[in-house]
Amino acid sequence: MRHGFTKHNKNGVVFLSVPSFDETGLCESCFSTRLGGVSKAPLDSMNLGFNRGDDRLSVMENHDLLGKAAGLPLNRLVAFSQIHENGVCVATSDDAGEAFLSEKREFDSVITATPELPVATYHADCVPVFLLDPVRRVCGVAHAGWRGTALKTPARAVSEMVSRFGCDASDILAAIGPSIGSCCFETHSDVPDAMLSSFGDGAKPFIESLENGKFRVSLPGLNTLSLLECGIHDENITLSDECTCCKSDLYWSHRKTGGIRGTMAAIIMLKEGV
Numbered sequence: 001m002r003h004g005f006t007k008h009n010k011n012g013v014v015f016l017s018v019p020s021f022d023e024t025g026l027c028e029s030c031f032s033t034r035l036g037g038v039s040k041a042p043l044d045s046m047n048l049g050f051n052r053g054d055d056r057l058s059v060m061e062n063h064d065l066l067g068k069a070a071g072l073p074l075n076r077l078v079a080f081s082q083i084h085e086n087g088v089c090v091a092t093s094d095d096a097g098e099a100f101l102s103e104k105r106e107f108d109s110v111i112t113a114t115p116e117l118p119v120a121t122y123h124a125d126c127v128p129v130f131l132l133d134p135v136r137r138v139c140g141v142a143h144a145g146w147r148g149t150a151l152k153t154p155a156r157a158v159s160e161m162v163s164r165f166g167c168d169a170s171d172i173l174a175a176i177g178p179s180i181g182s183c184c185f186e187t188h189s190d191v192p193d194a195m196l197s198s199f200g201d202g203a204k205p206f207i208e209s210l211e212n213g214k215f216r217v218s219l220p221g222l223n224t225l226s227l228l229e230c231g232i233h234d235e236n237i238t239l240s241d242e243c244t245c246c247k248s249d250l251y252w253s254h255r256k257t258g259g260i261r262g263t264m265a266a267i268i269m270l271k272e273g274v
Contacts, residue, residue: 013069037062047262084147096107109157111140118269124252128177129154156174169231181243182218
């Protein structure tokens with residue numbers, strides 16, 4: 001397993017990319033931060049969420065600034081309403097620009113084999129999972145909060161890559177981006193119960209019992225387990241290791257701010273002609 005994403009700062013827009021994906025030369029990957037946009041406090045400054053009470057023109061400008069910095073045509077961005085389930089959209093050029101519709105369809109992951117079509121999921125503590133098959137040239141992203149983790153949403157996206165495009169899971173590269181870590185994710189019993197129901201005893205190493213009767217749960221660890229279970233090789237997985245709640249000066253964190261926060265995006269796009 002590899003650890004760490006690559007950090008970029010272009011004209012004040014700070015974002016991350018997946019080094020193993022960059023090395024293939026086949027795609028652009030991007031995980032935004034809260035830095036480099038135009039939104040005003042308390043959503044300062046790179047807020048990409050249209051549902052956070054921000055000025056729509058500011059959110060549009062933020063997408064434009066991020067797209068120019070990361071080399072992505074975000075006017076074509078495909079993203080959906082996320083409902084903490086495991087639906088997968090197979091995106092084509094017909095879906096270009098859905099991220100900017102006032103009424104979007106509901107999916108928590110999206111995959112595509114269409115070049116120059118950026119696809120995204122939105123985050124503020126929930127786990128972003130990037131996927132790339134460099135053989136079949138298919139990519140995608142998935143959004144997994146604790147419910148999506150229990151539903152194995154990223155693994156469902158992998159399954160769709162296999163069934164729709166003939167991918168082999170052993171070829172797929174995966175990356176787990178910044179999200180809330182077990183250090184900050186203290187929960188009641190409903191979360192560990194859901195994980196034990198989904199993963200069985202395999203979930204136990206990722207659950208810590210606390211003296212106050214609550215639990216700490218590692219969502220990045222459980223999503224790593226899920227990717228391994230569906231056939232992705234350990235050496236093909238990259239883990240960010242950064243907690244969005246601990247680093248709330250760099251990332252948006254729903255828990256840290258009590259819900260008064262902006263939104264980040266996990267974006268991937270296949271390049272044309274490579």
